[in-house]
Amino acid sequence: MNKKNFLNLLNEKVLLLDGATGTELSRKDYIKDIAAVEELNIKFPERIADIYSSYIEAGSDILLANTFGANPIRMKKHNLLDKTEEIIKNGINILRDCAKKQNKEIIAAGDISSIGEYIEPLGKLSFDEAFDAFSMQASLLAKYNADIIVIETMTEIKELKAAILAAKDNFKGAIIAQMTFSQDKITPSGTDLKSFIAMAESLGADAIGLNCSVGSKELADMSKILTENTNLPISFKPNAGMPILVNKETVFPETVDEFIENSLKAYSYGVNMFGGCCGTNPQYIKALSKELKNAKPIKRKTVSKFFLSSRTTAYNLDEIRKPIIIGERINPTGKKKFQEELLKNRFTYAKDAARSQTESGANILDINTGIAGADETSLLVNAVNQIQEIVHIPLCIDSSNPKSLQEAVKSCAGRPLINSVNGEKEKLETIMPIAKKYGCPLIALATDEKGIPKTEQERLDIAAKIVQYADKIGFPRKNLIFDYLSLAVSASVGQTERTLNAIKKSKQLYPECKTVLGISNISFGLPARQILNSTFLKMAVEAGLDFAIINPSEDWTIHDKKAQSVLLGKENAINEYITAYSGFKKQTVQQEEENISPAKKLYLSVLRGDKNEVQDIVNKIIDEAGRHELSRHCGFDPQSLPCSDIAKQACNDSGAFKIVNDSVLGALNEVGEKFAAKEYFLPQIIMSAEVAQNAFAIIKGVLKNSQNQNVKGSKIILATVKGDMHDIGKNIVGAVLESYGFEIIDLGVNVSAETIIAKAKEINPIIIGLSALMTTTMPEMETVINLKKLNAIPAKIIIGGAAVTAKFALEIGADFYAKDAIEGAKFVQTANKNNPTHLKKLHTNN
Template identity: 40%
Template sequence: MTRPEFEKILEDKILILDGAMGTAIIKAGLPPGKAPEEFNIEKPETVAQIHREYIDAGADVILTNTFGGSAIKLNEYGLSHKMEEFNRRAAEIALKTADGQALVGGCIGPSGRYLPPIGSMEFGEALEAFHQQADALTKAGVDLIVVETMSDIRELRACLIGIREVFNGPLIAHMTFSDGFNTITGTDPETAAAVMEALDVDAVGVNCSTGPQEIEGVVKVMAHSTALPISVEPNAGMPTIRDGEICYPATPEEMAAYSVKFAQLGANIIGGCCGCGPDHIRANKTALGGMKPVPRNVKPQSKLCSRDQTIIIDDNSPTIIIGERINPTGRKKFAAEITTGSFSIVRAEADRQVKAGAMIIDVNMGIPGEDEPALMRRAVKVVQSAVDVPLSLDSANTDALEAGLQEIEGKPLINSVTAENDKLNRVLPLAKKYGAALIGLPISEKGIPETPEARLKLGEKIVKRAAEAGIPKEDIYLDGLTLAVSADSKAPEVTLKTIRLFREKLGVKTVLGVSNVSFGLPKRAAINAAFLTIALNEGLNLPIVNPYSPAIQEALLTADLLNGRDPQAKRYLTEVGEKEIPEKAPPEALEKPLKEQLFDAVLFGNREDVVTLVQKLLKKKAEPMKLNDEILIPAMLKVGERYNHKRYFLPQVIMAAEAMHAAFAVLKPHLRVEGVEAKGTVILATVRGDVHDIGKNIVGTLVENHGFKVIDLGKNVSAVEIINRAESEKADVIGLSALMTTTMEVMREMVAEIKASTNAKIIVGGAVVTRKFAQEIGADGYGKDAAEAVNEIEEVMTKKY
C-alpha cells in the first residue's frame, strides 16, 4: 500500500484497528518467561485464530505478533538470533489470515532498554535494531508499520529513523502517557506529535497508557497540534486479578462510548490495547460504523522542540531569541577548557542564557585541530542535561551535525546550509532523516551576493531543494546575512531588504546573527540593539544574540511592545516597571557559596561539577557526614518532591541520582572512617518469569543514593533465591517488580512464600501493579514509581524499628 492510498482511505472512513495480541496469547496459554513471538513458530494456528477473531469482529487493520520482535528485546529471552524468522513468520501468518479482508500492520514496540540520560543503550544500537526489524517486516510484505507504546522520545526517534531507512509505506507512531498528559520521561502530547510529524509519519497517536478516560486529554491536544491523522488505542483500564484470572475493568460498551468521543475529537484510527478483545473491537465497529472522520483545520506551524517543550515561531507571540554564547570562536578560555575535556563552561553558559531569556541554544564546537563530531556529541548531551529548550546545531561539518543530531531529544534547528549544491546535497538529507528544521544561507559557489534580489534567488533555490527533499516550508529559516557596517555602510540596508523579500516572496521565517553588524566598532551593544529593533520591525523571526546584553533585552521588549506582540504591555511592565533592565548574567554575581552550589549540582544533575565541589568542601574541612545528611540527601529529597509534583520526570531524576552517586563516591571513604553505616539492606528482584528490569534498576539507583545497601538479584528470580540471599545478608526490605500481567499471580505466590520464611518487609511495584493489588497479596508497601518506592522503604523501615 502506498502512502497516498492510505491517506485517501483515512479521508473517507475511520479505520478500526484490532485489539490486544498479548492479552489474547496469554489467554491461549503463554507461560511466564516465554516470548509471545515464539508462538509464531510453535503455535502459528493460535496466532492465526486471534487474527481471524479480530477480522470477524470488524477490524480493518490487524497487527503482527511482533510487538517485542526487535533483536534487543528478544535478547532478554536469548532469542535475538531468531529476530528475522519471528518477524517474517508473523507477517506471513497475518497476511494469509487477512487474505485481503484487512490490512496488515507490522507491529514494533519498545526495546525494553533506555537511551541516555536514563539508560546506557546508544542511539546507533537502537536505530540498527529497529532498522533490522522493519526490514524483516517490509520484505515479508506488510501493508503498513505501527509503532506502539513508546515512552522515551529518543527511542522513538531511533525507531522511526530506522524504519524509514527501509520502509516508505504508511507509518503510524504512538507514545504512551503515564499520567494522562506526560510520558514517564516527560514528553507532552504536543511535543510528541511535533517530533513524530518531523520524522515523516503518516499518523500520530497514543496507545496503552492507563484507560480511555485518562488519555482523552492527550487526544484533544494532539488533534489541535497536528494536521496528521490521529490514532488511539487505549487499554481497557488497569488489570486486576480475580479468582486467579487477570481482568480488565472496561466493558466493550464503555470502550466503544469512549471511541465515539475520540472520533468526535478528530481521531481517524481507533483500536484497543491491553485487555481489549474481539468483543471490544466489535463494539467499536458498531459504534463507529456510521461515522465519518471529523475535519480538523490545523494550519502548519514553525516548531522546534526539546524533550518536554515545544516552541512555536510566529508573528504574534513574543520574539524568540537564539543564545549565541556556546561558541569557542574568539574565546580562548572557552576553547581551552573544552579541549581539556571539561564541559562545565558549556553547561554554565547554557543555564545562564536560558535564565537570561534565550529560548533556543546554539551549540558550536568548531575548534581547529579537535575532533568536532565528538565535541558536538558531548556538548549536546551536556546542554540537554542542563536546560529544557530546543537546540540549534551550528557547524559546517556534516559529521559533527550528524553526531549532534543522534543525541537530540526533540526537534532541533540545523545552523546552517548554503545554496551551494554540494552543501545542499549533504545537509538536506540529514535534516530530513533526523527531523530537523534548517537555517538557509543565501551563499553560492560565487560567494555572498551583493543585492537583496540576488540573495532572494538563492533563498528560492534553498526552499525548492528542501521541498524536493521532503522538508516543508515551515521548517526553513532563511538568513538575510548580517555583514559589518564598518566594512560597508549599505550592508545593513541590504540585509533588511533581504529578510523582507524572504517573507513576502517565499513565506518563510527569517533569522539573523545580529552581532555581526557591529564587528570592528566600539560600543557594539548599542549598534546591535538598534539594528535588532529595525530588523524586528521588518519581520525578523529568530535573532541570534547575546542574551546577557541589557541593550538587547531593552530592544526586544520595546520592539515587541510596539509591534503588537505584548498585549496590554504586560511583559514590558513586568520586566521593566520603574527600573532599568540589569545585566542578565554577570558570572561573578552568580557565584554561590560552595554548599549551595553542591546542593544545586545534585538537584540539577550536574555531574560535571559535583565531584570538584565535594573535593573543595572537604579541603575546607567540611564534615563528610554533614555534607551527606545536610546537602546530598536533602537535594535528593527535593528531586523526589519535584518528581511527585510533575516538575521532574525520569531523565531529571536519573541525572540527579548520578550526580548524587558521584558525590557520594568521593565522600564514602571519609564516611567509613567516621564509622557510618548504611540505613539498612534492601534486596531487589524481578519476579520469576518476568524479564523486565528497567524500573527496578532505577529504584535501585535512588534507594542506594538514600543511604541503603542495595543488592540487586536481577530479573526472573525465584522466591528460593530471594529467601536465601535475604537470610545471608540479613535483609531489612525486599523489593519485588513485575511488568507483565502474566507475572502478577507469580508475585502473589512469591510474596506468600517469602513472608513464610523471612521477617523482611516486602515492597512491590511495576507497570501492572496497583496499591490495591499490593494490599490484596499481603505486601507491606507499594511503589507506584521509583520516588514513591524510596518513600515506602523509608516508611516500612521506620515501622520495623
C-alpha cells in the first residue's frame, strides 16, 4: 500500500491497530527457548502467528510485525545479527499468511523501536550509529514490502529523530511515529508532548501517536493535547492500565469497559487509529472493533502552529509577543575569553551565556562557534550537546559552513532554527536542502554573490529568488525567515528606512514568511549604542519584524527622539546625536585588576575548584621559571624568546614543578581544613582535587623528559576487595590522592587478595588502600593483610568504607582506618615522609 492510499484510507475511516504482543506471548508461555522475541519469527513462527491470527480475527486493520528490536545493534547483542534479514522477512510474511488464511485484507506494518541505549550525551551511542542501525532495519522492511512503518515505544527524542530520518531515507510508505509518556505527560528523558509534535512533524512523519507506559485514561488526556496541536492523523495504543508486578504476576488494572470508555473519549477528540499495548489482548480489540470499526473519523479543527523546541519544551512562536528574542551572545566575534575557551574545546562561557540569556528573557539561543584555527563542526556539535542539556529554550544553529550546520542540527534534541542561507546559488543549493531534511525554519539573508544590496527592491529581488528556490525543492515558505539587513546608520544615511520598507513589503508579498534582524549592527560607530539599538528595535517591530537577534540582558525599553531622527535619516540628526551623547558611558561593572602572581592564582584555582584558567596559569609558571633560570645562567635577555623555548629551558630545572607543587599542596591543605570545619563538603573536595590533578598533569606533561625524580609520585594501590562491587568511594579517595601528586594504581572492584599482593610485589607501593562497603565483604580485608605479611611486603595498609571502623582496622591489623578521603590523604602524606611517630599519633586519634 502506498503512502497516498494509506492517508486516504485514514481520511475515510478509523483504523484499528493490534493489541499487545509481548504480554500475550508471555501469557501464552511462548517466550522460551529463544534469545530474543524477534527470533520467534524464524524459530517458532507458529507462536507469533497464533497471536497475530487472534488480532486479525478480533478486527485489527493494521498489524505490527514482530520486528520491534530487529535492528543490528540489538540483534548483535543476542547473537542474531546474521539472522536479521530473515527475521524481518518472516516477520512481514507471517502477517500476510495469517491474513490470507482468514481471507482478510490487512495493513502490514514494519515495527521499529528503541535500540536500548541512549544517544550521546545521555548515553554512549552516537547519532550516526543509531541512524545506521535504523536505516538497515527500515531498508529491510522496505525490501520485504511492509505497507507502513510504525516507530513505537520511543522514550528519547534524539532516538526518535534518528529513527524517523532513517525511515524517511529508506522507506517510501507512510511512517507513524509514536512515543511513550509517563503520567505527568513527559518522557523519562524530559520531553513534553508538544516537543514530540514539533520534532515528528518537522521531520515529516505522516502520523503521530502514543503507546505504552500508562493506561487509557491518561493516554486519552494526552491524545487531546495532540489533537489540539497538530493536523496529522493520530494513533492511540494504551496499556490496560499501569502495570505492576504483584506476587510474580504482572497486573494490568484496567478492565475492557474502562479501556473502551477512554478510547471512545479519544475518538471524540479526533484520534484516527486505535489499538492496545501491554496488558491488552484480543478481547480489547474485539470490543474496540464493535465500537469503532469503520467509524468515520471525527473532523478536527485545523490548527496552525509554528513550533520550535528544545529537548524538554516546545514553543509556538505565533503565541509569543513580538519580537521573538534570539539571544546573540554565544558568538566568539569580539569575545576574547570565549575564543580562548573554544580553542581549548571548553564551553564554560557559552553555558554561562546560555543560562543568563535564558534568565533575561531570550526565546531562542543563537549558537555560533566560528573561529580561525579550530574545527567549527566539532565545536558546534559539542556546544549544542552541552547547552541543550542545561536550558529549556530552543536553539538557533549559526554557521555558514553547511557541514557544521548539518552535524549540529543532527545533534539537536529539539527543532532548532538555522542561521543562515542567502541568495547565493551555491549556498541555496547546499543549505536549504539541509533545512528541508531536518524540517528546520531557516533564516535567509537578503544578500547574494553581488554582496550587500543597497536598495530595498534589490533585497526583495533576492528574497524572490530564495522563495522561488524554496518552492522548487518543496521547502515550505512558512519556514523562511528573511533578514533584510540592518547596516550601520553612521555609514549609510537612509538605509534604515530601506530595511524597514523591505520588511513591510515582504509581509505583503510573502505573508507566510517571517522576518528577522540583527539589531546592534545599526549603531556601529556611534556613541550610546543601546539608545539607538533599542529605538531601532521598536521601529522595526512596528514595521512588522518578527524576530530580533539581540543581547536580552540590555535595556530594550529605551525610545529616544534623537535616535529616531538619526534612524529616519533626518538632516544633521547624526551630528546632534553625537553632540548629545558623546560623553555617554555605558555602565559597566569595573572588574578589579587582580595583580597577583601565577603561583597565587594557581593556589586560588585549586582552593575554589576552578578549572578554567589552570592550563594558562601553569604555562605561565613554567614560562616565568624558565626565564628566571635563563637570566641566572645564560646571561642573555630571556624576554626575547618565545614562550615554548622558555618552557624547554624550564624542563631542565625543578623550579616550575616546585612552584606548582607548593601551590597545589598548600591549597589542598586549606581545602582539607575547610572540609574539617564543614565549610567545604565532599563535592568541593573533588572539584579541588580535579583542578590539582589537571595542574600536575600539565606540569608533568611538560617535564616528562626531565631527570627530576620529584616529578614522579610515590605509588599507591587501590582496590575494592573481593565480593564487593562498590566503586565510587574508592575513586573519590583515588582522585584526592592523585591530586597530591601520588601515582594511583586502581585495580578496580571485586579484586582478590592474590591479585592485590601480586601487584604490590611488582610495583612496591608505599600504600595499599582497600575499600569495602558491606559487612559481608569486610573480612576479605584481613585476608589481604595476612597475605601481605606472608609476602613481607613493606607497604602500609589503609582501609575504608561505609561499614568499616577504626576498631575493625585495629582488629585485623590494618595500619590505618580513614573515615574519608581527606583523612586518607593526610595519612598517606605522612607515610610518604616515613615519619613513624606522626603516623602513630594519627592512628591513635582515630
